[in-house]
Amino acid sequence: MSKRAIRNQEFDLFVPRMGDLRLKDQREVMERPFFALSKRKRLKPIEYTSPDGEVWVHVSANPRFGIATIWDADILIWATSRLNHLRETGTNDLPRTIHTSTYELLRAIRRDTGGKGYKELQAALERLQSTVIETSIRAPKRNKRAQFGWLDEFTLETDPVTGASKGMSLTLSNWVYEGLMKERSLLTLHADYFTLSGGVERAIYRIARKHAGDQPQGWVCRVSVLHEKTGSESPLKQFAYLLKRIVAANDLPDYDLSYTATRDGAAAVHFVRRDAAEKAQLKASIQALARPPLEGRCLD
16 A cells, blocks of 8 residues: 555544534635526526625636535535644644545435445536636636636546446635635534525525524525525526425524515515524623622722
8 A cells, every 4th residue: 555545544533423423514615606506507607796895706617517506515614623623622734625425425415325425426526626607706816817616626426337336525716725724714504504405595595604603683684685696597576486395394494584675675685693682691691600700899
């Protein structure tokens, strides 16, 4: 066995199973449209510009593979969660290349571990590597533009005799790696995020998790702004209809959803964390206990 193979094997011994991890994702990616929301091949570019014009995102596809989907992004969440756990447990020099087995990865992101799952995994990796992202986010100051793919490379090993899948590796792009190395740039996702079946549902949850957070009063967002932030290909009217169904079901992890209106009468959705009030009360109680007692005064 080569020295490199030995190092890879030793690294894998310290990688915990997904059930032991908290799911982590990057804040900058969660609140803006970086992924296709449908499993159909998307070739139309994703275009987004913030209201102040400071932040913009352009995502384009390789015609052979299409734009990476929000389900493909589960692989990035898995990689981010693994490396963040290692950092929290004191591991230094975290690599951009992660080694694992296809079975462990598919099981971790709650996918079929058979032949179908293996083919879908290969397609997802191809889209993640071939999708081209251009953005002003964390761009060099000189040109105010960063360009990258989600993965620099990946390998899938198979048994030459049986064709069965064996090990695999993936190398995160520098942009992705640098983002996850900044601890404060990560947010914890609910463990049931991978079970969300709809692309718009997933996008709405990620946006709510980023903006609503643990605010006791929650967060209100116009329907038109949610439409822009998700990057949905659907016209606003069709998106609003789908959003209405999501709000009515109200079964996203963490958050309660309800319709409201802004001061100028625009349709909006109110997101509030289900345990936000309890958390705020607990925090206030802890802060009160931490305050030093007031000095008593002697009265004549």
